[in-house]
Amino acid sequence: xxxxxxxxxxLLVVGGAAVAVSLGVFTPAATNATSLLTAAATVADVTDSxxxxxTVQAAAQYTLAFGTAPAxxxxxxAASNASGANAPSVAWPxxxxxxxxxxxxxxxxxxxxxxxxxxxxxIADATRAASSAELQLKQAKADRADASxxxxxxxxxxxxxxxxxxxxxxxxxxDTLVAxxxxxxxxxxxxxxxxxxxxxxxxxxxxGAAITMIxxxxxxxxxxxxxxxxxxxxxxxxxxxxxxxxxTLQGKVVAIAPVGSxxxxxAVVSYAVTxxxxxxxxxxxxxxxxxxxxxxxxxxxxxxxxxxxxxGTSGAYTVRVxxxxxTVSVRDVEVGLVxxxxxxxxxxxxxxxxxxxxxxxxxNSTTTVGGGGAFPGGGxxxxxxx
Numbered sequence: 472x473x474x475x476x477x478x479x480x481x482l483l484v485v486g487g488a489a490v491a492v493s494l495g496v497f498t499p500a501a502t503n504a505t506s507l508l509t510a511a512a513t514v515a516d517v518t519d520s521x522x523x524x525x526t527v528q529a530a531a532q533y534t535l536a537f538g539t540a541p542a543x544x545x546x547x548x549a550a551s552n553a554s555g556a557n558a559p560s561v562a563w564p565x566x567x568x569x570x571x572x573x574x575x576x577x578x579x580x581x582x583x584x585x586x587x588x589x590x591x592x593x594i595a596d597a598t599r600a601a602s603s604a605e606l607q608l609k610q611a612k613a614d615r616a617d618a619s620x621x622x623x624x625x626x627x628x629x630x631x632x633x634x635x636x637x638x639x640x641x642x643x644x645x646d647t648l649v650a651x652x653x654x655x656x657x658x659x660x661x662x663x664x665x666x667x668x669x670x671x672x673x674x675x676x677x678x679g680a681a682i683t684m685i686x687x688x689x690x691x692x693x694x695x696x697x698x699x700x701x702x703x704x705x706x707x708x709x710x711x712x713x714x715x716x717x718x719t720l721q722g723k724v725v726a727i728a729p730v731g732s733x734x735x736x737x738a739v740v741s742y743a744v745t746x747x748x749x750x751x752x753x754x755x756x757x758x759x760x761x762x763x764x765x766x767x768x769x770x771x772x773x774x775x776x777x778x779x780x781x782x783g784t785s786g787a788y789t790v791r792v793x794x795x796x797x798t799v800s801v802r803d804v805e806v807g808l809v810x811x812x813x814x815x816x817x818x819x820x821x822x823x824x825x826x827x828x829x830x831x832x833x834x835n836s837t838t839t840v841g842g843g844g845a846f847p848g849g850g851x852x853x854x855x856x857x
Contacts, residue, residue, distance in 0.1 A: 509793050509825040512816060515775045519768040519810045521702060525693030525746070527713070527759040529685035533660055536681045537563035537585045538651045541660040559648055562589040563655070563676040570682065572667055576659040582682055583657045583670060590651055597645040604641035608634040661686045689751045691722070693763040694741040702767040703727055709746045712762040716754055722746040724765060770808045770815045778814040780826040781806065790820070791827035799827065 534542040538561055563585040570582045611634035615627040663686040670681045691711050695703055703724060711720040726745035733740045746763060748755075781788045781804075788806045791799050804819030820826070 506831050507793065507799070507827050508829040508831050510777050510780065510828050512774055512776050512820045512822055512824050512826065514772055514822060515813065517770045517773055517775050517808045517810060517813045517815045518766055519702070519808060521695065521699045521765045521767050523693040523695050523744070523763045523765070525691040525711075525761050525763050527689055527755060527757055527761055528692050529663070529757050530688035530690050530747070531661065531663075531686040532666075533663070533684050533686070534680045535582065535657045535660075535683065536679060537583075537657060537676050538590075538654045540654070543660070559593060559644070559651070561593060561648075561651060564588070565670045565672050565674055565676055565681075568668065568670055568672050570665045570668060572665055574665045575687075576663060576665060576684065578659055578661050580659045581656055582659055582665070585655050585676060587652065587655050590648065590655070594645070594648045594652075597641070597648050601638070601641040601645045604634070604638040608638045610634075657682055659684065661688075663687050685757060687751070689748055689755055689757065690725070691746045691748065691761045691763055693744050693746065693761075695744045695765075697731060697740040697742070699767075700727070700731070700742045700744075703742075703744055703765060704767075707765055707767065709763055709765045711746060711748060712764075713755065713759055714762070715759050716752060718752055718755075720748050720750070720752070722748045768808055773807065774816045774820065774822055775813045776816055776820070776826050777828050778809055778812060780828045781809070781814055788814075792820070793825045793827060 532544050534544075565583060566586050567584045568582075570576060576582065608631075611627070611631040615624070615631045618624040618627040663684045665682060665684045667680070667683040670676050705724055705727065707724045709722045709724060711722050712718070713720065723746065724744060725747045726743075728743040731740040731742045744765070746765070776790065780790050782791075783789050785806075788804050789801050790804050792802050793799055802819055805817040807815030807817050809815070
């Protein structure tokens with residue numbers, strides 16, 4: 472009988488021990504010792520930046536031709552040049568070409584000249600036509616003044632109207648031709664680089680462009696995705712890195728496209744943002760790739776902590792503060808600018824106080840610590856702008 476009692480007691484002890492272990496009453500030897508990662512609240516500059524890639528472009532491109540003013544376009548769009556659908560057709564025999572593709576030129580520099588024999592002949596014809604039209608107008612005015620009856624007054628008034636229109640047109644045609652004298656010489660409208668020359672000495676200049684050039688004023692056009700474009704403003708500072716030159720340049724935002732565009736299968740909408748470069752270095756050329764970082768917001772010399780130390784959402788952030796004796800408490804904080812790395816603290820912390828940023832585990836022996844009580848680690852995901 473005694474043996475049966477002993478056996479029953481032994482079974483109860485073993486079973487109870489197993490249940491106790493499963494419930495965590497007895498904890499096996501731990502392999503991971505968990506410690507807190509902390510960082511001190513310090514004074515620093517907090518900067519929210521937006522990164523993008525772009526291409527170096529000339530601020531302006533010019534199409535130059537005889538008989539017309541320079542046609543200008545900006546960015547990557549091609550310039551068109553025409554003196555107008557109603558412009559007179561004038562032959563421009565090229566008498567001199569002073570530049571070639573790749574040449575650097577200064578504003579006002581003479582690039583090419585043309586002879587004006589055909590233009591002067593047309594001006595002479597237009598002068599005679601204007602003189603005749605003026606005489607016809609004078610006669611029509613006299614006839615209108617001499618008209619005595621209703622029929623003749625009606626007829627002379629019609630003739631006078633036609634004479635007035637004829638004289639106005641003849642005078643306008645003459646003025647247009649005379650104005651072309653100023654465009655027998657092609658000059659550079661700005662400092663820049665010649666990109667193409669389509670004329671040769673002794674040959675009539677073709678219709679359209681004779682010379683094309685780009686300005687020395689170089690800019691970067693970058694595509695900013697729609698989720699970031701609201702943070703981009705004119706005159707924001709930007710850093711431009713050109714890997715081809717191993718150069719980091721400074722600039723500012725000078726233009727923001729009002730309409731977005733999308734391309735590719737992802738159909739992500741983006742907006743073109745133009746950054747003017749403060750001092751373009753030698754060797755910088757249109758077409759080069761550039762990495763752009765735009766400073767969207769900044770707070771200088773403010774109390775800050777790593778942003779991963781924050782918990783909560785905008786307007787209700789907390790941090791875990793570690794006291795000198797190692798105790799941890801949760802504290803409400805007022806947050807200013809938050810970036811992916813730093814958060815500005817406006818109130819709730821003092822400089823030097825340490826906050827929990829995560830946890831770290833070190834290997835000790837054979838099994839794993841179960842149960843709760845440890846502070847969760849990991850980073851902080853910002854929920855929009857505070």
